[in-house]
Amino acid sequence: MVFVIRRLLQSALVVLVMSLVVFVGVHLVGDPVHILISDEMTQAEIDAFIHRLGLDLPVHQQYLHFLGNALRGDLGNSFVFGEPALKLILQRMPATLELAFAAFILAIVFGIPLGMYAGLKPESPASRAIMAGSILGFSLPTFWVGLMLIMVFAVMLGWLPSTGRGDFGTWDGIRHLILPAFNLALFKMALVTRLARAGTREAALQDYVKFARAKGLSPSRVVLVHILKNILVPVVTVLGLELGGLIAFSVVTETVFAWPGMGKLLIDSIQRLDRPVIVAYLVITVVMFVVINLVVDLLYSALDPRVRLKEAKA
């Protein structure tokens, strides 16, 4: 329980620090009047706006003002759409989450079998090819892979649509999802492959695996039940931590595939200097990150009590 409270307090602290960073960045580094006010306002409107945002107050009060507004969910209106920035971000969120979860599942479905194969037969040519592929997956820039996927599967072969999003749950929606999800999954797939390979190599030498073999269990049962079960926990934990990374990287994939999610909105907003939307994106993403890290930490400590004990000792 102490552990849970400590983690909660730490998370709250991170959110507070990040809010300070965003505040300093947007309100102090740049001229907030320039940043937050569109060109078409009259002087009277600007004065009223400055007063409403509390920009005539001393700095520490300005920060509290910003914090108070943010807590009430008021992060300003988008210059471009004239709607609350937070609402715009939340509207785009399902598309991003759909993409991120599809990539998450792809990474597991492909990464674990490939990694387990490479771990069971480390010397075979196929395993070497898998490991070489995982190095490529780590180092190729995501946007370039996306372009190549479009070039091959959409332009040359014409199998799949190149850009956009179909209706959720329909065949068309799935067809639109395949390329972007694969693109986003590639990096994590490489990671899962490596983790699963390392885990399999370690598990294959353990006594319980030897015992299961000695008992006369079929090789497929040993691999699919005894080994798989034991590598699943670390792999899923690491991948859970990487879920935030998927959401961050979806900015790139969404732009390449014109996928109408939060990331594409962020890039469009940076280009249009639509600052309230940028701030709203940052706030949402930071909170999302902190929550994901917290949940994974708590789950991990529940699964592996050593983490808690180490923390208590330190």
Added chain:
Amino acid sequence: MSAVVDALPLAKPESPLRRLGREFFSSPVATGAFGLLLLIVFLALLAPLLSPQNPYDLAKVTVMDARLEPGETSSAGFMMWLGADGAGRDMWSAMLYGLRISLGVGVASGVVALAIGTAVGLLAAYRGGWIDALIMRVVDLQLSFPAILVALILVAILGRGADKVMIALILVQWAYYARTVRGSALVERRKEYIEAAQCLDLPPRRIVFRHLLPNVIAPMIVVGTLQTAHAISLEATLSFLGVGLPLTEPSLGLLIANGFEYMLSGKYWISFYPGLALLATIMSINLVGDRLRDVLNPRLDR
């Protein structure tokens, strides 16, 4: 002078640099990657001499050449063997100049980040206490967010422009260097030669720079190499997204972005060749860095 050299004993112990070279080049893959990297640096440095056209000189670029296919002859009479982009720029020339910018931005930001990260990491390791705790909290906080997200936040706050992108890349990278340097400096600090230097009452500055720093250089080189590839990839990504370098200085990422719209109509070469150049750069640096890690740190089991 030569008499002195001749007088030296012949069976000299192998110098560390020579040993490093011998072990490095014993891997054919690493040797190939090193050769490729040399070629890329050479192409980037000599871009003005090797390109038939200055892609920034608008007087030399004509729309008449727009989207010429690879191998066609330009209106100025030279062969565009990688084709031309939407504005009629020779892709080979644009690619060489883009390579120059991508490499320059990546290496320059890497060097500055290395300097900052090393200074901060050494400070944290040598001083310890609350300074160390504070620095490492900041590093941990930053590293808990993916680099691309931190870079986007910074670009969103700072705005566009080459200098802003450089600042963003430096701020993204310093934490990696600080963590690495602190880690190895902490190990070295506990060794006897540091204790001896402290007993001699040498000033801390001398201990840190003359004794500690030379012994943490190996991991710095490894992280520096891999991090440079990362910085180049990150800059290309930002430029591709349209929030990186300005249009007047097209890096590889921007060239790829410019060709993107043509790719859908089958004109692949505008994006494809700069992409290939980017890929060759990143892969060769990564392979060299991986090999350096194996050679410089034999204890590391992979």
